[in-house]
Amino acid sequence: MTQDTGLFIYGIVPSDVEPTLDAEGVGSPPGEVSAVRHGELAALVSEVELAEPLGRPDDLTAYERLLDGTAAVAPVLPVRFGTVVTGEDAVADLLDAHHDRFAAALDEFEGRVQYTVHGRFDEQAFIGELLAADRNAAALAEQVRGRPEGQSRDQRIRLGEMISQAVELRRESENRELIDAVGGYAVTDAARAPSHEMDAAHVAFLVADEDEEEFVRAVEEFAERRRELIRMRLIGPLAPYDFAGAHQLVG
Template sequence: MSAATESVEAEGTTRTGIYMYAVVPSDVEVDREARGVGDPPAPVKLVRHDRIAALVSEVDVDRPLGRPDELLAHERLLDATAAEVPVLPIRFGAVVADRHAVVDEFLAPYHDEFDAALQELDGKVEYVVRVRYVEAAVLGEILRENPEVARLREAIRGAPEDVTRNERLRIGELINQAIEAKRQADTRTLTEALTPLTGAVNVREPSHELDAANVAVLVETAREAEFVKAVEGAARDWEGRATLRLLGPVAPYDFVTALKPEA
């Protein structure tokens, strides 16, 4: 699906294709100010087919995609759209020949599956809750709870690093094990607290060695305020021990496999 159409402009010939961002219900309207990838950023439009549609824009196929600002533009458009309507994300970089190809090669063959998925997501949004330990606080807990770590730290105090290499490695190993055990327990506590307010919870891999929890949740829009209040309460409970960040609403990456058109 790498063919391109040619559009002749005053300064010469530019080969263009249609860049696809997401599948949405066909009855949505696109903000006239919405912009996508490209230099300059191109206006975002809809290609409709029956009950579904694709968010698209024109791109110059002779200029490779992949700059960080283009990936950011792709994600921002998806997240802004997800805050208003159900969205099925399309993986970054999907380009087809023209608007007819959007329908014939993508929307029409999978219409019923896309329509069903959009109906399942209707009235729901994704949020991400990230919790990170305060380093001094979690190390203090580990020292209090693990006599071996405390003993080894005291034993190497003031000693040269090359002489105490084995002890330092053992301390690092024990601390990592302790943080992993705490992460599992704290992630479980957080998910149990949030599950009654969500439709689904997905536990993500930690993104930092001090992560206490990293979870994505699918929340009914009717319960967003209640959910946010619960997260704020959790943040107060963790104050001094960990910091909590709430991100969203974002496109439902954790609950829908990003679509990747067949080449």
């Protein structure tokens, strides 16, 4: 390693974890992934050029692919994307200085993975439901129907605000109902910020291996009851990204 390169850290794992021979890291071309060990801990790393900008979609994909693949076979504490240190000595110092915190995280994540449930309202179905239930919204919709935008600007703004408020209220309700419906099969959960104005639900769950089948079944049943209004996606198993903050160096 030269002064022009550093080590990109993906995550912390038990010291007996070995990256697979075909594991690919960030960068172009992809870096070779290795483990830097210190005591009972190890860090998954790859060498990167310090002058090379990181953050391309391919880099994030490589970061997540490596961590998700690791989480399927061993506990892993994700390190914030983009963390680069000067070399193996710096990695060892990091593992030594934060040993207890990292070890606690690995104990917490042993035999557990993250699933993320993401739902998005069908916009037309949601608006139709709102107009059927709210006379004021229906009246505004009637006022703007067929009129040029310039002549109905104020009404369109008010209607848009009503729709936005209705989505927010319904989102809060859907998140609560989702957690009530499937949270019993999860160790813990974390509501996520919406990624789209029509998001209906967005919650991460930490799920024990032995409960995965029941958790997935419960999510599928929840989604089926809402299929006319909400398009639901179950994403996972993943590394425990949403539950690593309490243990990470950078929150």
